[in-house]
Amino acid sequence: MSAHSGPSFSTRPVLRVNLKTVKQNYNNLQGLVGKKTKVAASVKADAYGLGAARIGRTLYGAGCRTFFVATAGEGKIVREAVGENATIYVLNGPAPRDLTLFFGNQLKPVINSILQAYAWAEATENVKRPPFSAIHIDTGMNRLGFSDEEFEKLVTNKKLFERLKVDHVMSHLACAPDNKSAYNKEQLQKFRKQSSRLPVLPLSIANTAGIYLGDAYHFQMVRPGIGLYGGMATDNIGQEVSEPVASLMAPVLQIRDLQPGDKLGYNSTFVAQKNLSVAIVGAGYADGIPVNWSSTEKGPIGHATLQKKRVPILGRVSMDLTALDVTYLKKKPRIGDWAELLGDNLESDAKAAQTINYELLTNIGSRVRREYV
Ligand SMILES: *Cc1c(COP(=O)(O)O)cnc(C)c1O
16 A cells, blocks of 8 residues: 555556547437438447446437347347337347347347248247347348348248348448448448348448448448447548547556566566666456567567556566556656556557457456446
8 A cells, every 4th residue: 555545546447438428429420420310339249348338328318229239138238228218139130048138128139141030930929029120131241141042032931021020121341441442332232232122221231430431321320339439440540530438547556666687577578678667557468458568579569658658568468467667757656546558549559469449448357447437
């Protein structure tokens, strides 16, 4: 303990989420697509690590009425947060063990294949008011969705189609971040052609990056995720209307002065060449700090922010702790000071770790206290 840290000092890292900015991001995206298009929200993976319940409620407050999750379990959490007036689609579709979750929480499955269609039709056969569903057409990503062959089986089987009570038709873009990719247009054309064979609206194909491809991709609904959470989605970030919302903070636990030859951390991968001042902060890879931010023989890779200055990470990032070089800060940090490990530099930080901003957010661990401002 230190005299400086005070009674509220905790060694637990904190993710500070600015809900006002989440709301602003939602409004900005809605402004971009205009009134004819509804902005739904992708809140899968615990709203990209930010907390699906609070994010869901915030977006509902901003006017969002349609939410996408990956699994039925995620859907239940969002349902409890946003109430019964919202629509919740489960992207990965129905499965036997999840049926009670679907029926108990009025979750709508996204039907991704003819097998899922048969299974859902059968599962809902004796259900009084089964949920509606969405159809996912594969237009070239070859991940989930109806293939051409399967889609033929769907459009020619009236009885099956009616049983599914389809109220949304969607597809997903593979190359949306790159507006020069010809594949976007190919997928768009295929989506137009296939979706026109079903008597259903709304249609959607755009994630955040897809929104920036222009009006033709908006249809009646768009499904952004990362853009709501302040992450950049395209190769041209100058055009994007989102602001950062999340900041991962770790408390300084100890300050240590190293002399030339002193070794630091696991495997002694860092050896001081001169006198250094090091702050040990309370967050590590279990909290989502990438091990790839560990320094190498060639020098530092990852950075944190302390006293508004970028400071390099030294040595190996460990499970619960990370060491920062604070030698050149104006003031020596004190116990309980906060270092920011993720924040406004999400994209360059991701690059340094050889990953993507999405992964940095979704990897933020459950030990990190979520604080909403
Ligand atoms: C995750 C996901 C989205 C949202 O993507 P972002 O790139 O985060 O905007 C939209 N649609 C589908 C099918 C998804 O899986």
